[in-house]
Amino acid sequence: MTTTLTTHSESETAAAGRELAATLAPETAVLLFGDLGAGKTAFVRGLAEGLGANPSDVSSPTFTLIQEYRGGRLPLLHVDLYRLDDSREIDDLGLEELGSGGVVAIEWAEKLPRPIPGSVAVRIEHGDGDTRRITVERN
Template sequence: MGADSLNFDMHSSDATAAFAARLGPLLRPGDTVLLTGDVGAGKTHLARHLIQSILVVPEDVPSPTFTIVQTYDTRQGPLWHADLYRLTDDTEVEELGLAEAFETAICLVEWPDRLGPLRPQDALSIHLDAGQHDQARVLRLTSTAVWRDRLGAILA
C-alpha cells in the first residue's frame, strides 16, 4: 500500500500547538501516531497539545521520558502517550502492554524505532525537522490510505 507524505511549515510553537489541537479530535481508539525527530524537535510539545485538545478533565501532560508511558481519558476514549527512548529491545515494548493498547487506545509514540515488529502498519507518522529559524519546524506527515479522508479535515 502506498504512503502519502505532506509537509507543513510551523513558524512557532503556538502554530504546532494549534495543528496538534486540530489533529486530536480526528483520532479514535485503534489509531497510532508515531512522532520522530531529534531531541528538542517538539514531539512532546505536539503530543501535549494534542492530548489537551481532547482531555475529559484538564490536567498537566508531562513528558513520559521517565515513566515511559502516561495514560489519559479523552473524549475519544483512552489514550497512551509513550516515549520509548530508554527501551533497548522489543520484549520491553511487549511488557508495557503496547501491543494491546494499539488495538484499544489512541497511541502517541515518541522514538517508535524501538517498536521493531510491533510497529502498527497503518500508523500516522509525523516527523519534526528544524526550520529556517529557532522557532520554526517542518512537520512531515506520512500516512496510508486509511488516513486520507480524516486528514482532509486538517488540510481544509
Template sequence: MPDLLDLSRPHSLHLPDEAATLALGGRIAPQLKGGDVVYLLGELGMGKSSLARSIIRALTNPEQDVPSPTFTLMQTYDGPGFEIAHLDLYRLKSPEESYELALDDALAHSVVLIEWPQRLEHLGFADRLDIVLTESPQGGRQFTLTPQGRFR
C-alpha cells in the same frame, strides 16, 4: 472548530513557532479514534512532546496536566470514548522491552502516541500516521505527515 488536517494524504508544513505546533495538534486530534497509532519522530528538542501534549489536551481538557513519559515510558488519559496512551520509548534498550507495555492490548481501545517509535524496530505498527518534526531552514520546524497502511 479548527481547520482539520486530512490524515489520509501526506502533508508538509512550516511551523514558525511553538504556537503553530500546538495549533497543529488541534487540527489532528478531532480525527483520531481508538485503534489509531501516531509515530512522533524527530531529534531531541524538535517538539514531539509539545505536539503530543497539544493532541492530548485537545482530546481531554485544555488544562490537562500532561507530564513527559520519559521516565515512566507511558502515561494514559481518558479521552472522548477511548483512552489515550502517550509513550516515550527513548529509554528502551531492546524492542522486546515494549512487551511489558502491553501495546497490543491498549491498541484495541486507545489512541497511541509514540515518541521514539524507531526503538520498536520489527515490533512496530504497519497502520499508523508518521509525523516527523525537523529543523526548518526558515527557522522554526518542518512538519511532515505520512499516512501508512489503512490510513492511506
C-alpha cells in the same frame, strides 16, 4: 497521504496535534519521530487537547514511560521509548493491546521493533530558530 507544514512556535506545533486529533479513529497509533527538543511532546499536548483531555497533564514521560490521559473523546496513551534500547523490553510493553479503544502516541518510534499497521507517522525536523517542519503521513 502525506501533509507537510512549518510551525514557528511550540503552540503552533501543539495546534497541528490538535488538528490531527480531530481526525483520529479509535485504535490508532501516532508514531512520533524527531530529535530531542524537536517538539514531539508539544505535539502530543495538542493531541490530548484535541481529544478533549487536559493538555496540562502532558509532560515529558521520559521517566514514567507511559502516561494515560482520560476525560476526552478517546483515551490517549502517551509512550516515550527514549530510555528503552532492548526491543524485548519494548515488546513487553504490549503497545498494540494497550491502545485498544483509544489513541496511542509513541515518541522515539524508530525504536519500535516492527511497524504498527494503520499508524500515522509524524516527523518533526528542526529548521532555523524556532521553526519546525512537520510531516504527517497516514498509512
